[in-house]
Amino acid sequence: MSITIALDAMGGDRAPGVVVEGAARALRERPDLRFLLFGDEARIAPLLERHAAVRERSQLRHTDQFVANDARPSQALRQARRSSMRLAVEAVRAGEGDAAVSAGNTGALMAIAKIVLRTLPGIDRPAICTALPGRRPVVMLDLGANVGCSAEHLVQFAVMGEVYARTVLGLERPRVALLNIGTEEIKGEDVVREAARLLRASPLQMEFCGFVEGNDIVHGVVDVVVTDGFTGNVALKVAEGASRLYSDSLKEAFGSSLRAKLGYLLARPALSAVRERYDPRRYNGAMLIGLNGIVVKSHGGTDAVGFAHALLSAARLVEGRTNERIGAELRALAGSLAAAPRAVAS
Secondary structure (H helix, E strand, O other), X not given: OOEEEEEEXXXXXXXXXXXXXXXXXXXXXXXXXEEEEEEXXXXXXXXXHHOHHHHHOEEEEEOOEOOOOOOOHHXXXXXXXXXXXXXXXXXXXXOOOOEXXXXXXXXXXXXXXXXHHOEOOOOXXXXXEEEEXXXXXXXXXXXXXXXXXXXXXXXXXXHHHHHHHHHHOOOOOOEEEEEOOOOOOOXXXXXXXXXXXXXXXXXXXXXXXXXXOHHHHHHOXXXXXXXXXXXXXXXXXXXXXXXXXXXXXXXXXXXXXXXXXXXXXXXXXXXXXXXXXXXXXXXXXXXXXXXXXXXXXXXXXXXXXXXXXXXXHHHHHHHOOHHXXXXXXXXXXXXXXXXXXXXXXX
């Protein structure tokens, strides 16, 4: 059975070229994929002529509206009702697409998806969730959708992140932890400590490991890291900046002298293996998790390789029946938060 992905063909820094080429790359690995492309026909049609496989497995639907990268979410909701982004999300609601993928404006995509698809029963707020590179891939959420969160929100994120890890990473029993400033139970804000108490008291068969510190995120200590969107987004961008600094420093060091250049020639196979393992393009594609439909956000500046990985991630989420599994977990959790006695803050 084929999987149909609705594409915001005009979203991203290098759209629509990267979108079409990314679809072509994804098809080489997953020939069962089909695409609905929403965007400017005059710009997309010539690209499809150069990628026959994509043209044969796609429908192109013209619209001359798109969401600008600097548009406010409220502006996107009011003024771009026929935008390529909105039409792609509406295709999921209508059952024409199994998932939607966009590299466009993150805030606008979240706002549109919440209005069009609504949240799953039992979910107050959707979150941005993806797998990050490390000694072993680690799922992290929220990465920016919710600046402030209650303890109940963090519990819901933990449920969704655990299901995501089982679906995308194939882990039978993911280890889940809350991001904190220490691993001791007395550390951290009241909201984080209350979320830990609720998770320990819940009826879910989740392997909850308490707290994890920021320096352990990439070391495989746990499989799912849960936090609010403010902290998660800061942590993500610090990690991205550190990665770029390390890469730039290596380039400078290996180009600093003839001896260094010779050393690079000897070390190149090992360096290439490390670069491939931690290539951020392999981890591109964050799910807007908690919605009544699958929506994946690609990095806006990615290339065709990265966009292809976002498409493959969306296909795995569909195949893994991610939303159905989240719903089942939430039904198991139903009533437990309301029934659990509240901790009294000291």
